[in-house]
Amino acid sequence: MYRNRVTSRDVAKLAGVSRTTVSLVLNNVQGIQISPETRQKVIQAANELGYVPDATAQALVSRRTKAIGLVLTRTHHHIATDAFLPKIISGLLTTAKQHNIRILIDWVETEHQESAYFELARAKRIDGMILSTPRLNDSAIKALETADIPTVLMGSVAGSTLPFVDVDNVQAAEKAASYLLDLGHREIACISNAPPEYTAAPERVQGFRNAMARAGASVKERLVCFADFDPESGYRCMKSLLESGERFTAVFVASDNVAIGAKAALREAGLHIPGDISLIGFDDIPWAMYSDPPLTTIRLPAEALAQKACTLLLNLINGRENRQTNRIILETELIVRKSCKAIQ
Amino acid sequence: MYRNRVTSRDVAKLAGVSRTTVSLVLNNVQGIQISPETRQKVIQAANELGYVPDATAQALVSRRTKAIGLVLTRTHHHIATDAFLPKIISGLLTTAKQHNIRILIDWVETEHQESAYFELARAKRIDGMILSTPRLNDSAIKALETADIPTVLMGSVAGSTLPFVDVDNVQAAEKAASYLLDLGHREIACISNAPPEYTAAPERVQGFRNAMARAGASVKERLVCFADFDPESGYRCMKSLLESGERFTAVFVASDNVAIGAKAALREAGLHIPGDISLIGFDDIPWAMYSDPPLTTIRLPAEALAQKACTLLLNLINGRENRQTNRIILETELIVRKSCKAIQ
């Protein structure tokens, strides 16, 4: 099996035709005349030799690598504890596979942001990229907008004209808060999913505020806290809420992953869910339904988001879409489980 | 910014030298004489134009793509709910970045196994691959062993001579079971992490049996159940254990992810952890410590495994290692939390 590379030249030689013919036959080029017998000979020879075209050579000449990049922008630790990444990857993989495209994962350390984004595409390693949970400063946004690199954001960025795929975070958070309000809660705390630089975070908090205002409930500023993606930050936020001395009967946590930590803090404080405190999450990660009690949450269609992002990017790459006008918003859904209780 | 590609030819022209010189200077080729002034001119020109070498062209001529593949072999659903994937990816990313290597994720549907494994490497998309949680039939193993594709397994496969990175599953499971036995438990159930085709599953069960035998405790066959990676399967397994009518005071679950589901089933049955049943997991996923109660478990060094796998693969690719003799075993660690209680 230490066989040397099989090239199209070998196939041509075995089939007794030219390399051009091999290429025309195997790529099934339309509008060209090759006799059925020759076709057969070529296909036969290719199978016999186990010919697989060299992807790099194809990429060089066609100027398409048939690969897209998934660019992660967060810290090492946040990637390792991201409960959402598997769904995103699995969504990406299914759509990519349908189009015979590969996925390159890359990681841009925040330090060298602006330049690093381009290197992959400039080096022609990928045909386009998906930026996950972007947090961009203005110069980086502008650079990406004017650059000639098909880019799709997963999650939107304020003030950017880049195509993106996202949910309506404001509306989704309103749903969550309204649910708590409908259950009679008025003193509600809010823990964000991430620091305010990540657009989704202030949006979700805003949704919370909107619902509260509409119901005539006042928001205690000391009961609004910004977490940082992981359970640990949720734990810390909840601790600080409990220590604030403000009373609250329910908490909206804008991320299930953060809620896991928040829940642990409540437990440590001897508080029972939903008996003492109602808790609603956001995302519906796979573990939410197995939580104790099963976590009521807002379902984010993670795989669908990834799939849409992938299709959108492919359309962009193939020039089938106008890059200025592509913003896809998917629906969220309130999943009622058992972590919230009505106020008597 | 719609600037055309900048090639080494453009750099050469601007610097007033030949393309060869550009290549020699920028790649810092040793043992060749270029005057310092010329060097400076070339570097200056390259910076000015923002030259980035075309990766595909480099790959074509150097026969190195500078990319490795992470090949996932499980179902769509299992990938989406894999609590370990983020750590593996983050581990891979850090090591890969150090060596300026990219990571391509691919997914081999089980149907077309044997052939699909090779396509990536045969197409020269990657220089080598890491197979995660492999489950290979004999022909696939043989094919991989004799093929000329650097391959590293994450998790071992019985009867294979391929290089791998793994933990000592038997010993680790013994640790877990011994811990329960030391607490005085004798009637212990066992839920595997996966179906028996995945080598780690029978190994962990074997470790459980070893510890039981050594302690003179008998294993009730109806208390051994094989789960299937996700919480749902853990839920089902625990249900069937409870319905078996066999008495047990503790359960060893060979995967935290599975344990999440098992725990939910116990809760539904009105059983309390650790009051009624002691539960020990395996893996130490990020959510284990925030579980209620915090889950006692065996820590698997996921990121370290990924990093070792990556380094090993790179050594293999660069011919610095003998592919026949490379098996790396990392240590596991018992993490005592609060899900197990001594029998009175």
Added chain:
DNA sequence: ACGAGTTAGTAACACGTGTTAGCCAAGGAT
């Protein structure tokens, strides 16, 4: 018989890089 059109296929270039063999001038040794 002869030009026009079709059929079946090929030679040759392009993609952008790494690398080998070699060229030329200047200087030193014989």
Added chain:
DNA sequence: ATCCTTGGCTAACACGTGTTACTAACTCGT
């Protein structure tokens, strides 16, 4: 004066493919 070395650089090939322009043979209508 001739030969050899050495520093500094370049022409030319190779990597494996897609594609365009072109040719040679063959058919066909008049």
